Amino acid sequence: MGLKRDVSLAAGLRYRGPAGYLTFILHRIGGLGMGIFITMHILASFFGGRFGGTLNGIYEHWAFQVFIYFCVLFHAINGLRITILDLWPKLLDYQTEAIWIEWAVFIPLYLIAVYVIVRVGAGG
Numbered sequence: 055m056g057l058k059r060d061v062s063l064a065a066g067l068r069y070r071g072p073a074g075y076l077t078f079i080l081h082r083i084g085g086l087g088m089g090i091f092i093t094m095h096i097l098a099s100f101f102g103g104r105f106g107g108t109l110n111g112i113y114e115h116w117a118f119q120v121f122i123y124f125c126v127l128f129h130a131i132n133g134l135r136i137t138i139l140d141l142w143p144k145l146l147d148y149q150t151e152a153i154w155i156e157w158a159v160f161i162p163l164y165l166i167a168v169y170v171i172v173r174v175g176a177g178g
Contacts, residue, residue, distance in 0.1 A: 083125065084124070119171050
C-alpha cells in the first residue's frame, strides 16, 4: 500500500521546515542540472553538425555556465557535508550549524566564480 500525499507543488515550495529542506531541494536541482549538462554534451558529440553546434552554443553561454557552476559547486559542498555527518553521527546534533558553514563556504566561492564567468562572458 503506497503513501497518499495530498500536497501540491505550490504548497511544497512554500514549506518552511527545518534548515535542511532547502539544501535537500538544491541538492536535487544540482544533480538534475549536471545530468542535463552531461546529456547535452553527449548529444552534441554524438550528432555533431548544426545540431551539435547549437547544443555547444547553449552550454558554452555564460548564463548556462553560471547555472552549471552553481549545480556542481553546491552539489559537491552539500555532498561533503552529508558525508561528514554520515561518518560522524554525533555531529548530527549540529546539522543546522553544518548547513550554515556550508553556506559560508559556498557563497563566497560561487560569487567569485560568477564574477569571473560574467566578466569573461562580457568580453572583459
